[in-house]
Amino acid sequence: MEVLAIIGALISLAGSLFLLLAAIGIFRMPDTYNRMQTGTKATTLGSLLFFIGIGFANPSWWGKLLALTIFIFITNPLSSHVLARALHFIGKSPLLKGSNDLEVRDDLAVEKAEEAKDTGKGDQV
């Protein structure tokens, strides 16, 4: 019993480490897309490890933890996808501020521009 609790605590610690790194990432990343890359993704491995750790400490909670994991794994990518989509919709380019790297790839903007040309709307995108 004691051993299981210690193993659980160690796994939870590893999970919280990933959550900490994600928080640092939100501070350090230069633009919204990259903040989302680190920030929203903390919930994947961070919370997965956290739940596994709690599961070791309290074995009777496995069912609820499994349900929580499934719901997080279904809803988390959907919300970050919607945020990224809205961000691109209002015209935010993935280009980083300060770097005048003209070679930044943005296939979606290219596609949108072509579509606008086809429908004759001009470049309102």
Place this chain on the structure above:
Amino acid sequence: MKTFTYRLKAFLVLAGVWLILIYPFSLQELYTGLAIALLLVLLPLPGNRVYAEIGLAPKRLIFTVVYIFVLIKEIFRANIDVAFRVIKPVLPIKPGIVKVKTRLKSRLGRLALANSITLTPGTITVEIKGDELFIHWIFVDAGDADTATQKIVSQFEKYLEVIFG
């Protein structure tokens, strides 16, 4: 008959989630939950039709289990990769949006593919148009971005193709 199959599948999914949720089983909770699941399935809700794409053949179930392990392995690998990017003194990032084509036909399959791509850190699905996925990458290699993207997509596609048909 067709409506019966998807209703049965929807019922199985709802009942399965409920069983996991109330894990130390008590009969009272079980009956209430199953009754509500039955009611939801019999109501003519538009979203129910999506369940028709779930397959229950044994091969698909085996591939689902394998797929979950592949996904967890990929999440570990990518999470550690992004964690190292965060703690390096100079951020090694070069973001961009790359277009990828997918072979998957079913709606649930495409949803699962887009979700898996977003779940692995370093990649976010920004938009889906038909069979084209637009993926935001934290580090776009100048030379082989297309092959790298194709690799990560086909890695998931291989399993999802069998699971969702």
